[in-house]
Amino acid sequence: MAKRIVLASQKGGVGKTTIALNLAVVFAEKGRSTILLDLDPQGAVGLALARDEAEWMGVAEYLMNKATIDEILHQTKIPSLTIVARGGLDARDVCEYEKVMQSQGLLKQLLDGLSRKADYIIIDTPSGLGMVTRATLATANYVIVPMQAEHLALRSTSQILRVIEHVREQENPDLELLGILPNMVELSKDPALNVMNTLWSGFGGVFDTIIPRAEVFAAASQIGLPIGFLGGKLSFEARRFEQLASEIDSRIEAA
Amino acid sequence: MAKRIVLASQKGGVGKTTIALNLAVVFAEKGRSTILLDLDPQGAVGLALARDEAEWMGVAEYLMNKATIDEILHQTKIPSLTIVARGGLDARDVCEYEKVMQSQGLLKQLLDGLSRKADYIIIDTPSGLGMVTRATLATANYVIVPMQAEHLALRSTSQILRVIEHVREQENPDLELLGILPNMVELSKDPALNVMNTLWSGFGGVFDTIIPRAEVFAAASQIGLPIGFLGGKLSFEARRFEQLASEIDSRIEAA
Numbered sequence A, B: 001m002a003k004r005i006v007l008a009s010q011k012g013g014v015g016k017t018t019i020a021l022n023l024a025v026v027f028a029e030k031g032r033s034t035i036l037l038d039l040d041p042q043g044a045v046g047l048a049l050a051r052d053e054a055e056w057m058g059v060a061e062y063l064m065n066k067a068t069i070d071e072i073l074h075q076t077k078i079p080s081l082t083i084v085a086r087g088g089l090d091a092r093d094v095c096e097y098e099k100v101m102q103s104q105g106l107l108k109q110l111l112d113g114l115s116r117k118a119d120y121i122i123i124d125t126p127s128g129l130g131m132v133t134r135a136t137l138a139t140a141n142y143v144i145v146p147m148q149a150e151h152l153a154l155r156s157t158s159q160i161l162r163v164i165e166h167v168r169e170q171e172n173p174d175l176e177l178l179g180i181l182p183n184m185v186e187l188s189k190d191p192a193l194n195v196m197n198t199l200w201s202g203f204g205g206v207f208d209t210i211i212p213r214a215e216v217f218a219a220a221s222q223i224g225l226p227i228g229f230l231g232g233k234l235s236f237e238a239r240r241f242e243q244l245a246s247e248i249d250s251r252i253e254a255a
């Protein structure tokens, strides 16, 4: 059964999608069979990668009973990496999608089906603490909360930590917070990092690996590719994600 | 009756809250009675401004029938500016909040009540195209869509334009798209700006005023204040928002 790792945040634009994409690439390149699953109705993962062809079938078709698990799994150029995209969802139907996800039955069924197909499922979610995020937390094993190292982000992050704790107590005792991941860090000596480390020290605290603000991540998003796909000359940033992957491994082991 | 101007986007972290805050300050400083209304369950507006005191009562209390319109209006240091914050909403109750907003009755009632109290209501929303955003668009007069000038943002923006058009046709013919607002622009010659101008030219197209990426905006968020509150030495950035306000005026007049 796969390990289900969710990227979640209340704040928008903190890097959930960017991190999910790059993490999935790194796990797959280590030879682990990995699925990158996009549960965000925004559908950034599939849009980025399926750009030049008709949109892939994905979660939306599965929820509408128009596709099977096998029909929504898309092989990538990396042998161990498959993608399950959002699929065809009209922007006007997002409310419908939210309601279906909220009832959770189909979501659990989807995740159980995917869990037999890989060792890791990396799950991207919409920002906010609404029903899609709640439903996902209720069915996941592990959660990572990316955040920007800035004062106002502290409050937003403590709110999602509260929700994670609540989900653990009420619905899903198996859910483990792997940690808070500083992203888009501009100064390694940022005072906010100290604050974060103090607030959330210890297991489930802040990751030692921090992801710097770097043009290459934004650039990769521009052309819709994770940095892993961009090839050799990005080994520094790519190594940062490898470092993150090992840290995730040890936290999973300790959990 | 007030003009209701919504800041909306599918993409997270594009600057809805930052722009709503600064725009409200600029309108108020021109002497127009303005309400800044925070409909995002994230509650960034109230959290930023009410930081050192118990959280203000706001939308949440109104929806639960625990406060009247007058009890949720908070006077700021700027005479013409009052704030209606999210109010006390536990992070675990965001799903509930979403459901109440979806039924729209109470939201319409809230907006009708506030519309008698001011000339402008600047409305902040959560990111995404879910029920809170849809309900808000159904009850608003004008909408501004901030976006970052980058390739992948184009798709996200055209999705929300589709939803706006749908709401106009199906629920709210009075809704006018004032325009798309480039925010966090780093290069005034960014090729993405040209693409945006081409895609969405003409009324309801891209604003001529663009908001540059500037430390001061992030810094203002850090201490939880709009740049208008930061005083004299920010006249360059503040003037950018005055320019935006005049452009909004002419677009409203032309609408």
Ligand SMILES: Nc1ncnc2c1ncn2[C@@H]1O[C@H](COP(=O)(O)OP(=O)(O)OP(=O)(O)O)[C@@H](O)[C@H]1O
Binding pocket: A009, A011, A012, A013, A014, A015, A016, A017, A018, A019, A040, A042, A125, A126, A127, A183, A184, A185, A211, A212, A213, A214, A215, A217, A218, A219, A221, A222, B010, B011, B012, B013, B127, B150
């Ligand atoms: N470390 C980084 N350095 C530079 N840019 C980054 C970094 N991480 C993310 N970005 C950029 O920041 C923007 C937001 O990132 P992303 O879309 O991954 O966030 P998100 O949390 O998924 O947003 P949403 O709330 O819309 O789902 C994107 O333009 C992305 O390319």
Ligand SMILES: Nc1ncnc2c1ncn2[C@@H]1O[C@H](COP(=O)(O)OP(=O)(O)OP(=O)(O)O)[C@@H](O)[C@H]1O
Binding pocket: A010, A011, A012, A013, A127, A150, B009, B011, B012, B013, B014, B015, B016, B017, B018, B019, B040, B042, B125, B126, B127, B183, B184, B185, B211, B212, B213, B214, B215, B217, B218, B219, B221, B222
């Ligand atoms: N023009 C700008 N220059 C520099 N930083 C900016 C600018 N506009 C916004 N920011 C910063 O970018 C971050 C995101 O902005 P903001 O919170 O206003 O976006 P949002 O769309 O409201 O996000 P959410 O989707 O979470 O509601 C904040 O840290 C803010 O301070």
Ligand SMILES: [Mg+2]
Binding pocket: A016, A017, A018, A040, A044, A124, A125
């Ligand atoms: Mg995302």
Ligand SMILES: [Mg+2]
Binding pocket: B016, B017, B018, B040, B044, B124, B125
């Ligand atoms: Mg906001």
